[in-house]
Amino acid sequence: MADDELLEEGEEEGGEYQPQAASGLNRIVKILIYVALAAAGLVLLSFVAYFVAKEAASEQFKEVSSIAVVKPPPPLENFNFTEEFRVNTADQGEAHFIKMKMSLGFEQGNKALSAELAQRTPQLRDTIILILSGKTKADLSTARDKVELREELKASINHLLSEGKVKDVYFTEFIVN
Missing domain, CATH: 1.20.5 (Single alpha-helices involved in coiled-coils or other helix-helix interfaces)
Structure with a gap:
């Protein structure tokens, strides 16, 4: 054990x-x-x-x-159209119109461009009226549509100018009825 x-x-x-x-x-x-x-x-x-x-x-x-x-960029100098724009829209059936006031912003101190804008006012108005008359009420219903219109107007206006370029387009009144 x-x-x-x-x-x-x-x-x-x-x-x-x-x-x-x-x-x-x-x-x-x-x-x-x-x-x-x-x-x-x-x-x-x-x-x-x-x-x-x-x-x-x-x-x-x-x-x-x-x-x-x-620093923010310096403010732009403005060219104000003295007369408002009243244009019929391209809508079929119902009659609508656009009532708009606008101004153009360009680099400060560019006297040559300021003089050219004043001299070409009839051409500029014609171009703007042609663009507006091609739009329908639906084409201008949203803020994005107005921004696109602003860019289209700026490009068309700059195409006419030789003394400088417009930097911005401002709508001071914009009614589509």
């Missing part, structure tokens, strides 16, 4: 290891340890991600705050 005393726990006399009934408690403890380690890893990963994002945001803020503020 002395040999029996030498046998380790869980061994039998045949020398074969016989595991004791695995305790359900040991398995649960192992699973809980793994879950706790995974949760701790996620918490650690969250803290690292937070501090990395915070550092990146502060770097971006420093970059944006270092951008110099640019």
